[in-house]
Amino acid sequence: MTLYKHSFMRILKYIFLLILLALVGITVFVATQKGDFEVSKSSIVKTQRNTVFDYVNDYKNWETFGSWMQKDSDVKFNYDAKTIGTGAKCSFDNGSDDGYIKTVFVKENDSLAQRANFNGTTATVSWKFKDTIGGTKVTVHSKGTMDLMSKISTFFKGGITSILEDVYEKSLRNLDKTLNYEMKTYSIKVNGIVQRPSGFCLKQTVSCHIKSVGKNTKIMMAQMVHFFTKNKIAIAGKPFVNYDRYDVANDFATISVCIPVRQQITISPGSDMASGETIAFTCLKTTLTGDYSHSKEAWATAKKYIFDNGLKENFAGNYTEVYVKTIDDIKQPSKWITEIYIPVFPKAIELPNPVAAPINPNVTPPETTIPPSETP
DSSP states (O other): OHHHHHHHHHHHHHHHHHHHHHHHHHHHHHHHSOOEEEEEEEEEESSOHHHHHHHHTBGGGGGGTOHHHHHOTTOEEEEOSOOBSTTOEEEEEOSSOEEEEEEEEEETTTEEEEEEEETTEEEEEEEEEEEETTEEEEEEEEEEEOOHHHHHHHHTTTOHHHHHHHHHHHHHHHHHHIIIIITTOOEEEEEEEEEEOOEEEEEEEEEEOGGGHHHHHHHHHHHHHHHHHHTTOOOOSOOEEEEEEEETTTTEEEEEEEEEESSOOOOOTTOSOEEEEEOOEEEEEEEEESOGGGHHHHHHHHHHHHHHTTOOBOTTSOEEEEEEEOTTTOSOGGGOEEEEEEEBOOOOOOOOOOOOOOOOTTSOOOOOOOOSOOOO
16 A cells, blocks of 8 residues: 555655646746737628727727727726827726727827837737728738747746737728727717706817817817816716817817816916806707717707798707716717707797786786797
8 A cells, every 4th residue: 555655646646746847847938938929800891981990099099909908897997188189098997807908190090100018018909990881991900029928928828829819800990990980980969949058167279170179079078087087186077078169161170178167267378278267048949869979960950940940940049968977977979969059049939829918007017928948
């Protein structure tokens, strides 16, 4: 019995030694392999090029299509004040893994170049967007160098090339699905005449070409949220944009991006921020549920309602968009909510023909009233 036990232990030691030698051999083998890699993947996204480009150009959208992001529900994303264009950055962490990606070059509607780091593995990542039959050909390409631990970990998962090819293939498929369904699923509802309340806000104002309004709104909104967080200022409502000027003929717009506050706040001279106040006014409310790219149709629907119902716009009021739900609240664009407010004059009630009655000289007749609101 004792001899059998000693033999068994000797066999276990040999097996353990063989496993150890195999691991050492594999480690040495992997360590001597080149750490450089280069991977490229292309796919057709059935959406127009400028829409695809704008979507990929904003890191806040990556959680909706990045397969490595969707796979790990514990990953936490941290966004800088700038998430769009050159200088934009996003970092991520799930406790054991961490990294970041930063945009270093942008050619509008054409290409992006980024620098990434994941657990010590550094890489350059580029995106190319090209018009093609049926939509946009999107090509993602990465080139980088792995450290020792990354070479070992990826070796047991099939190699870095296989891993990245799978990640890019699934991500491009997710991008197509997201843009094809989420961006195109929307609804528009005219809610009717309402009273928009007064209040205080902090705001940033910019003048630009009309086509740049959407991009500037995103950039300025992110900067303002960062300003509020940094200075520990309480937000007292949903962010909104006032269209101070919108001149289609001259392709010129002036917008104020605003965030409500509970009381008036004094801002130091020279700051990009300004203290503002909104005045109460009667307006037509219209709700867009879906991606903001459908806002033009929502505005047109509201304008048509005004014309069809004999209302008159009050050009002295604030033309406003309130962002009730955005990508910061929910990642699916089909569930975003934007409220549009067009200032209008209250519509007077048509009173019935009066019935003759004795006049009492001691009673003052009531004034004809105009209701502050009317629901169609």
